[in-house]
Amino acid sequence: MHIESIRIRNFRRLQDVRIDLASDISIFVGANNSGKTSATHALQLFTAASRERFSIHDFSSECWDAIDGFGAGIPDAVLPTISMDIWFNVEPANLYRVVDLLPSLSFTGNTVGIRVEFAASNPAALLRDFQAAYALAAANSRAGEDGTITYHPSPRTLCDYLRDESGIRLRKGFELRYYVLDRPRFDDELREQPGYVARLISTDKGRSGKDILAGLVKVDFLHAQRHLSDSSGGTRAEELSRVLGRFYQRNLEQRAADFEAQRALADSETMLNDHLDRVFGPTLNRLAELGYPGLGNPRLLIKTALNPATIMSSQDGTRVHYALGEADQHGVLPTLPDRYNGLGFKNLIYMVVELLDLHARWLDDEESRPPLHLVFIEEPEAHLHVQLQQVFVRKVLDILNIEGADAQYYTSQLVVSTHSSHILYERGFRPIRYFRSSASAAYHTSEVLNLSAFYHGTSVLSRNFLERYLKLTHCDLFFADAAVLVEGNVERLLLPQMIATAAPRLQSAYLSVLEIGGAFGHRFKSLVDFLGITTLIITDIDSVLPGAVPEHEIDDQPADDGLEAKHPAPDAPLEAVGAEDEEEPEDEDEEPGAGTACMVSVEGAVTSNQTLIKWLPGKKPIADILAAEESECIQVRVANSALVRVAYQTAVDVAWKEETAVLAGRTLEEAFALENLVWSQDKDRKNLKLRVQGAGKLDLAAISRRLHKKIAGSSFHKTDFALALLEHNPSDWLVPRYIADGLRWLECEVTPSDPGVDEGDAGVEHGLFEDLLG
Incomplete structure (x- = not known):
């Protein structure tokens, strides 16, 4: 037997969520304040069957207006309730244990359900008590000279009335109720059909709902605050x-x-x-x-x-x-x-000793042992290095293994909440339950996504690619406020400095930066859409000559995008002023073929970037991509899909000496060189390797051609460029406009500014803060 699914309504952030549990181990992940702790506390409160532990703050914020509306006597107003539906998967050997939860004598199947509800025991009596307290408070209110109330003692609303520090009013007015659920009366999402009324479990007829639930599952918790210490004494140290x-x-x-x-x-x-x-x-x-x-x-x-x-x-x-x-x-x-x-x-x-202790106490209760032992482990990664985190989550089920004849009747089920990407690395997609927070103007709620559904609903090719990629990178995508998918190593290295310059508020957000490349970025679409995470894609326009070359054969990967700097061959020309600025000789006899990298300005050029072709803006001709409206580069969030924007090189005004032209780079390095043309050609910036021979004698068209050829050449090392750029003062160079615009869009979506704070003032304050931090 195991818990198959739970649905929580009106509890804190969890207004109405369904959480599927795996039969062995489930892993709760999500950004901070996404609802993981709320789900854990809900199970703790409902299975403990103690109404004294509830408070008015356990109601979702969206319920407060309804509660106050009932107290104000609004017609047809109904007091909301907090509830949890628990669905058990029961094998035939344990069917006799759930006889109290069978909805009818004709029951067939293996899923039974029980609802626990925290509701007003007598709404009319509660309303009368509140109205009496409100009348007494109103009689002692004080009005100002203009007649408006300047002082009104508590309670002013029903929520205020139920918020008393002792909790007596809430305990007196609310109770726990238990209901039998009939699975055929629920849809595939475990939502009850219209008109369905669950059967109340009455204490007058056999066991109470509290006893039935306690006879099926024992729930234990191993919390993150384990109060271990290196000190030799102190009240918080438990040796x-x-x-x-x-x-x-x-x-x-x-x-x-x-x-x-x-x-x-x-x-x-x-x-x-x-x-x-x-x-x-x-x-x-x-x-x-x-x-x-x-x-x-x-x-x-x-x-x-x-x-x-x-x-x-x-x-x-x-x-x-x-x-x-x-x-x-x-x-x-x-x-x-x-x-x-x-x-x-x-x-x-x-942790091991405590788990064995909890396990042994459950097994020792031979007379009334529940068939299911559900254990919550909160943040096991505390103080554990990476290898121990992975070993623990890999072996924890073996530690609680049940042997012998009892194995078919008793089950241990685990739920682990974590912020460790290494634990996800060990277990893969299927056990993950992703808590995604969403905020409106007035309320903050969460929803829970079952990654096993994504696993089974995605093509094998994409699924295998994503799972292997996430394992290789120890991806923290599941804990981030937003994601930034970048073209390569150069963007990843420079992104922190570009954020500090172009969108400083993003420094307070938790961003997951994934290096994906243009050829594989579109494979992340299904995962990004499933998670619904706000995402910025920073990629290259990757212009190539048109032709009949199949898209999958177009090699749009840079000659060198690795971490290790490669040294030129002994006979390679040097890149510096004068003789050092000598370029590699061009092969005038070579005729470039279809699929060969070319300048963005070449007529009829197309992109080899599969992200631009298959995701956003969904176009292939370079002319169409450059002409795309901003709305075509944004995937608007619909239902559960993600809000996504793509940023690639666009045409900008480039000035050189007395000449100005509208140009676009093919890659980040080319766009950077064009938008910082005068600065990058100075001899003090020769370590960037962007200077061209005789630049002072060249016009704008010629220098742009030379830059394109230089950056596309095999002797130009992209990572070396990024590392060299980090040596220069970031206030001296401009962030390429397409990246700056994309980062500002993400900044507005993830960390909107306070409407009362001027953007200029905010920048000054941020700079002072940076100085204080050193």
């Missing part, structure tokens, strides 16, 4: 020794039944330590499955504190030690207490 001592008390051999241990305690310290070593052996062996201690790390030992009165019953009775080497000539091992080891291993050991 591993205490955790293991508590674990001993709950689950391992007890003092009363362990006469051997009693004799060992009386006889010798050695025998007692042997006993502790044997008792904790299985737990320490479980740690070994996660790769601990590993090469070069000390192994764990459990040693007595030599206090016979407390050794078996007190958390202070045992100590974790780390063995540093082999025993000396007297048989004594050199050891250190647990506080001398790092936080990473403390956290790993702590």
Whole structure:
């Protein structure tokens, strides 16, 4: 048995969301404040069945107007409720356990559901109590000279009335109700059909809804704030020794039944330590499955504190030690207490021991053990380095494995919430549940996307490409406020400085920058649309000569776009002033063929960039791409699709000496050289390798041709250009206009400015902040 799906309504950010859970492990991901914690708390509150733990703030903000409207006596106003539908997938061996949830005697299938609802027990009585409190408060209000109320004591609204600090009014006026759900009366999205009324579970007829739910699932939580510390004291520091001592008390051999241990305690310290070593052996062996201690790390030992009165019953009775080497000539091992080891291993050991503790307590309840144990693990990556994060999420199911005959009747199901891209790397797409936040003018809500649906609904070619790419890059796309897809390594290196110059507010946003290239960028469309993440694509126009060459055979990849700088051949011409500025000789006899890179201005040129052809603006002729309106370069968000804009080289005014012309570059480097033409041709910028021989004698058309040929040549190294540009003061050069315009668009979408702050003032404040940070 396992939980197949839950639907949460009107709880905090989760106005109406469906969350599908995998039968083994599900991974909750999303940007900060996207609703992951809300989902965890909702399950915690509803399965704990304690109405005292709810507050008015647990209602979605969209419910507050409805609550106040009911309190104001608006006709037909109804008090909203918070609810959770829990759908169980039940195998035949466990069908007898859910007999209370069968909607009818003719039930067939393997899915049953229960709804838990937090609702007003008597809305009319609640309204009367509020009106009485409101009348008393209004009688003690104070009006100003113009007759307007200047002071009105609480409560002013029904929300205000239910917001009392003690929570008595909410507890008195609301209760938890349980309903049986009939799966055939719900659609494929688990939304109930119009007119359907779920059957209330009455306490007068057998078990209560609370008991039914508790008999099916036990929910435990391992929270992120584990209060581990390297310090030797303090109220927040919980040493591993205490955790293991508590674990001993709950689950391992007890003092009363362990006469051997009693004799060992009386006889010798050695025998007692042997006993502790044997008792904790299985737990320490479980740690070994996660790769601990590993090469070069000390192994764990459990040693007595030599206090016979407390050794078996007190958390202070045992100590974790780390063995540093082999025993000396007297048989004594050199050891250190647990506080001398790092936080990473403390956290790993702590999590494993706590999970085993939760697991053992569930298994020990043989008489009333629920068939399902659902465990939430919050941010397991805290203090763990990359390899341990991956080993933990890979092995955690093995740690909680159920063996023997019970395996067919009992199940452990895990939910991990994380901000670690390395954990996603280990598990792939299918377990991911992506929480996407959306904000309107007044409300902030979230929705949850099941990446297994994307996995099965995407072509094998695209799916394999994306999954392998994300594994290679440890992609943080699932945690970002917005995504920037860039052409290559040069854009990725220069983007932080370009953002600081052109769109400084973006520095406060969490951007995921993916290096995708023009040939493969369109493959990200399905993933970007599925996630609905706001995206800016910065790519090259990649003009080539027209012809019958198939698109997939057009080689639009740069000669060198890698991280390692390549050195020219010994006979390669130098690029500097005078002799150093000598260009590679042109082959006048070579006739360029179809698909060959050419200047943007060549008549009839087309693009080889598949992103521009197959995504935005969806055009192939260069003339059409240059003439495209801005609206054609933006994919407007419709339903769940993403808001996407593409930025590529456009025609700009270029000045050289006394001449001005409208030109467009083919690549970032070419566009940069044209828009910074005078600056880049100065001898002080020769390390950029953009200077051409005899530039002072050339007109604008000639120098643009030379630049195109120089940048397209095999001796021009794009990464070297980017690294050299970083050496120069960014205030001296211009961000290419197509990138600046794209970044400003993204800035307005992701970090809109305060309407009360002038843009100029905002820039000054940002500069001061940068100076303070150094």
